[in-house]
Amino acid sequence: MPPSNQSFRLLYEQYSDLVFNLCLNYLQNEADAEEVTQDVFLKVYQNIDHFRDDSSLKTWIYRIGINKCLDFLKAKKRRKRFGILLPLFSGPTSETLKAGSDFRHPGIQLEDQEALQQLFKHINDLPEKQKSALILKAIDGLSQKEIAGILKTTEKAVESLLSRARKNLQKKIDQSEGKN
Amino acid sequence: MKETDPTNQLKRIKKVSAPPFLFTRIEAKIEAREKNRLPISWAFGGSLALGILLCLNIFLIINSSEPNHQNNQINSVADALELNTSNQLYYE
Incomplete structure (x- = not known):
């Protein structure tokens, strides 16, 4: 069963900075980090039932964060590989791809x-x-x-x-x- | 002076706060997923219909492989009346 809105909000408030900073350090792009942070909390919301007490909640969230960042980087690499073909089918998406790959780390x-x-x-x-x-x-x-x-x-x-x-x-x- | 551990530079990175609008976006994503999710009754009904269709197909396949009783009866009547049941018109 998914958590209630109140408990999910509390969980988000406690771990949002941790996840966002992890994503920033992993991806070095603010927009990408925002996107992956959303995915991380979506996964946390859907899978909170599967969380087992043998690891701490912080460890579990860290693990989800790292896996989501790795998935994002893999997907980005895949998109880059087919980047030459992208403008042929959809013009504006290639621009957003370029915009997302800039080094932009607000903590630096x-x-x-x-x-x-x-x-x-x-x-x-x-x-x-x-x-x-x-x-x-x-x-x-x-x-x-x-x-x-x-x-x-x-x-x-x-x-x-x-x-x-x-x-x-x-x-x-x-x-x-x-x-x- | 050159730093011995290259990772020392990383300590200068400051922690930042997550953007305030992020939670609203996450909530919107959760809501969108909940809306798009197929109701359990629909999923159950769909799988039940598929199951019935599959059983019906299996039943028909099994029955069609059994010998046709109606054809056997026609053949026995034709034999009794000494009718030619083959398509050959001319005998050599």
């Missing part, structure tokens, strides 16, 4: 914009799990135990994921600096 100050945009470009090239672990640790400041719960893995595995993510990121930064 203007002076950091360029450096962080470059850094996120490298983070986006990391494997999914490494990217998730890095965002949850470095931006959201979660503990390794919490990250392990969200990614359904062990603390040791998270430690290894983070170490590999940092190494890969440094390698990508060095490569890009070497090219310039």
Whole structure:
């Protein structure tokens, strides 16, 4: 049974900022983050019955958020792949696609914009799990135990994921600096 | 000085609040989904009708494979009257 309006509103008020910031850090676009946040809460509303007490509500919502962001990025990639064909069938949609792919993160100050945009470009090239672990640790400041719960893995595995993510990121930064 | 951990830069990202209109949009989406959902009675009625149709088809297929009694009776009458039941008109 779906939750009542009142309880759903309370749940939204408690977790909306968390979900919105997670989506922003994952997608680096305000409009995309708004869209995915809506999808996350829609999923929470429909599946609250399936939530089991073996994980905390926060962990469960984080998990839904990450999965929705990954789905969104996959769909975006698919649309980009067929981007050449899109204008032939529907003109205006290709413009909205371009508008949605800009780097627009309201949490980043203007002076950091360029450096962080470059850094996120490298983070986006990391494997999914490494990217998730890095965002949850470095931006959201979660503990390794919490990250392990969200990614359904062990603390040791998270430690290894983070170490590999940092190494890969440094390698990508060095490569890009070497090219310039 | 160059930072040793590249992720240190990420700590400068500030937390932002979710837009105030987002909840209204979510509510609208939920409402739209509820409206578009097929009522249980309709879904039950549809599946029942399909089930009946399927049973009827199976029944007809099973019955059509049984030997035709009416044809057998006609053949026995034709045999009794020594009528030719074949389509061959000329005997060699």
